[in-house]
Amino acid sequence: MTGYIRPTAQLRRITGPGASSVKYDILTALLVTAARGDPVDSRLALRLSLVITARFNWRTGTFAVGQKEIARMWGVTERTAKREMAELRRRGWITVSVPAARGRVTQHAIQLPAVLRATMPHWSAVGPDFFARMSDAPEPEREGEGAANVVPLHRDPLPLPAEDGTGWSLAAERLRAQDPATYNAWFAPLQPVDLESGILTLMAPNRFQADYVRTHYHTRLLAAVVTENHSIREVQITVAAP
Structure with a gap:
């Protein structure tokens, strides 16, 4: 199952109390990939981060942005925007949820499990706490926390x-x-x-x-x-x- 991960705690809490920190974690995962990934992954992660920040509806998990507007946001031609959107669909990062119709642009859904799977190799670069959370x-315990009160209950690893x-x-x-x-x-x-x-x-x-x-x-x-x-x-x- 290419690009599949089971829903993490982050994906189970993208609405309601504490949702803001979860959204920051998802964007952090994308942005660290933009900073550290290969050229194609970096470019796509950065562009998807901008779409999420500017136009993503977290409640429905979708965005509806015309190709012309996407091209303007990304600073590219419409032809390039079309090609990049096609690549995001090919990777399974986004899917069409409502096709375009007269007077209405295509509505896309962002497949967050697939997106997070693609960012996995870079989680540890943010820090051990981020890696653990994601x-x-x-x-990991902070230095000096809890060490004096720990009673070993299990055999050595x-x-x-x-x-x-x-x-x-x-x-x-x-x-x-x-x-x-x-x-x-x-x-x-x-x-x-x-x-x-x-x-x-x-x-x-x-x-x-x-x-x-x-x-x-x-x-x-x-x-x-x-x-x-x-x-x-x-x-x-x-x-x-x-």
């Missing part, structure tokens, strides 16, 4: 997997540092099987383990993997043969 991981060229070893190290107990219980048993066409396949020891990680930790897992290997676009979890 990936539904525990936020399990060893990291050997480096195999997929980036899984580095991702596992990141996951272990975030939350040793969760790493021990859910991530350490996963074994890399294959990396092909940008899809990393991990094998779980049983179906329950696989289903639980998919349901509860997919975004955290994918964010860690993508951060360490930018060529990966998805993680699949299989089950060991009986």
Whole structure:
């Protein structure tokens, strides 16, 4: 499933109390991609950030802006604006929700899960707190906070997997540092099987383990993997043969 991530806590709270900070997080993810991404990603992320800031309806998840107005905002020709909008649609960042009709411009929906998936490799550049917030991981403790009162309840973290060229070893190290107990219980048993066409396949020891990680930790897992290997676009979890 190219460009797919499960809805994070951010996407579940884009309206109502606290929505303003969530919107800033989404824009931050786009802008850090504009600053650090490859030339095409950077350009598209910056242009979509401007559309979101100027014309996006957060309640409906849509914007309706004519091609001429988009070209003026972006400082490009209408032909270039048309080409850029087509590329945003091709990547799945936006989709047509209401086609153009006489007297009415096309209404587009922004597919925030796909957009955030594209920005994942750059989350850690903003800071560990931002990365944790966006990936539904525990936020790191600030120095001196809580350390004196911590009572260890879990065994020491399990060893990291050997480096195999997929980036899984580095991702596992990141996951272990975030939350040793969760790493021990859910991530350490996963074994890399294959990396092909940008899809990393991990094998779980049983179906329950696989289903639980998919349901509860997919975004955290994918964010860690993508951060360490930018060529990966998805993680699949299989089950060991009986």
